[in-house]
Amino acid sequence: MSSPRSDFRAGVRVVAPILLGVIPFGMVAGAAAVGVGIPAAQAVAMSVVIFAGASQLAAIELVGRGAPALVVVATVLVVNLRHVMYSASIAPHFARLSARWKAGLSYLLTDQAYAISLMRFEREPETSRRWYYLGVAFPLWLTWQAATVVGVLVGARVPEGWHLEFAVPLVFLAVLVPAVTDRATGAAALVGGATAIAANGLPYNIGLVTAAVVGIAAGMVAESALGTGEEREVS
């Protein structure tokens, strides 16, 4: 039967294979940070405080290019805007928890924790919301922190000829491909990418934020013009 402990364990079992993919991603984040000269303490702090891989990599890159601090922060927030959507969609399941629990579970909210938990919540109403979610989200958090530390330690010793910095765009690519689920999201990706090229020379490195906004607008226009083709929840 469903108990807090068994629900927690069920979450751990489902997330275990995904942790394998988190390890290289976290190591890249740690290695990339020390690669652009961010001190080890701050490289690890980024993972603990921000805890959102793609946005950390974007921030690291901008820090490396010497972008203004405000632009770095704005970029982190734009990259993480999708969490508002997760928050809205998972909120009903956490509605009866205390404010403290809500805060803790919100801190742990990631793409994977959201997608896995929501699937289970919708299929099995009996599941303990907080314990199943913790079983998924906490191992992700722990693995991310450990992988970042390893990346920080190893990253400083990798020779430049290995082009390890190329791992960063590869991670973006690996996350982008599954995010393109229909023609409208494809349009958002195409226009966002093209605008990023065109806007590359803009001052203060605001090219990324500009490209994101134009890409999102293109997706909405494409959706109105073409329809989505298929109905699919964003995962």
Added chain:
Amino acid sequence: MAASDFDTIVLWLVILAGGVGTFALRASFVALFGRLDDVPPRVERALRFVPAAVLSALLVPELVFADGGLALSPANPKLLAGAVAAAVAWRTEDILATLVAGMGALWLVTFALG
């Protein structure tokens, strides 16, 4: 390379602001639920396109710029390696497999062009 213009305090502030802001995004509707009925439909429509637009904007310049200029030729090894990685990402939807394929392709091409 050094984190040139970033002194320690500014970098800490950036990390803190990015973290607090990200937490606010994550907590937004979890905290407000019950007080606010639902995400406004227009906002929800826009949010659907955030991952694709943002990730593409992060990725594409990394592939097409080399040595400070546009490099849309086969002599740019990152283009080919990116194409290989995209194919693998499409087939597997796996970060590790994509990383291995892309890094492997980059090493092969740079070695071949040597």
